[in-house]
Amino acid sequence: MNEKEYIHNLENIGINPTIEQLKQLETYYNLLVEWNKKINLTRIISKKEVYLKHFYDSLTIVKAVNLENINNLCDVGTGAGFPGIVLKIMYPHINITLLDSLQKRINFLNEVIKKLDLKGIKTIHTRSEDYQGEYDVVVSRAVANIEKLLAITMHLVKNNGMLVAMKGNIEKELTPEIKDNIEKKYMIDKIEKFLLPIENSSRSIVIIKKT
Numbered sequence: 001m002n003e004k005e006y007i008h009n010l011e012n013i014g015i016n017p018t019i020e021q022l023k024q025l026e027t028y029y030n031l032l033v034e035w036n037k038k039i040n041l042t043r044i045i046s047k048k049e050v051y052l053k054h055f056y057d058s059l060t061i062v063k064a065v066n067l068e069n070i071n072n073l074c075d076v077g078t079g080a081g082f083p084g085i086v087l088k089i090m091y092p093h094i095n096i097t098l099l100d101s102l103q104k105r106i107n108f109l110n111e112v113i114k115k116l117d118l119k120g121i122k123t124i125h126t127r128s129e130d131y132q133g134e135y136d137v138v139v140s141r142a143v144a145n146i147e148k149l150l151a152i153t154m155h156l157v158k159n160n161g162m163l164v165a166m167k168g169n170i171e172k173e174l175t176p177e178i179k180d181n182i183e184k185k186y187m188i189d190k191i192e193k194f195l196l197p198i199e200n201s202s203r204s205i206v207i208i209k210k211t
Contacts, residue, residue: 001052058083170204
């Protein structure tokens with residue numbers, strides 16, 4: 001996905017990036033490539049793949065969540081900052097917390113935040129189960145299976161808030177039995193399924209509400 005394709009596909013999901021936001025993403029990409037030589041941030045480093053599988057994919061959350069009404073968000077197991085950093089660039093009004101258990105990744109994220117001059121975003125070096133907070137949205141992208149994810153994140157979701165699990169194909173993971181177990185405590189509000197543009201790989205966004 002080149003920049004032109006990136007802009008076009010974002011427009012298709014209701015996002016119109018500014019020139020400044022596109023410059024920030026370019027800087028982010030360059031930092032990712034530079035730091036990836038020193039620490040293992042991602043196996044995906046080609047520009048076209050990063051823009052598709054990291055930058056665009058991070059923003060597909062808007063297919064299921066109206067981010068305009070979100071005040072604070074926690075990205076659990078953020079890794080190299082996906083989706084948290086990308087969301088902050090495109091939705092600067094959201095206060096974002098990035099959680100990761102590896103200090104080297106936190107160092108990278110802090111450098112990105114500094115270079116992009118991002119405000120209202122912080123990094124925390126910890127495991128989610130050891131952290132306390134209350135968020136409108138807790139998001140996790142390809143971190144753990146849905147049952148484990150619930151166990152390590154729902155204490156961070158405020159009442160009437162939501163966990164957003166960004167997944168590939170969810171069919172094997174979310175069986176009828178597992179769905180029944182989840183709905184004994186929480187509400188599965190939405191399951192949004194779609195294909196990633198260009199490569200047509202399966203994606204799922206599962207919204208679980210704490211009521």
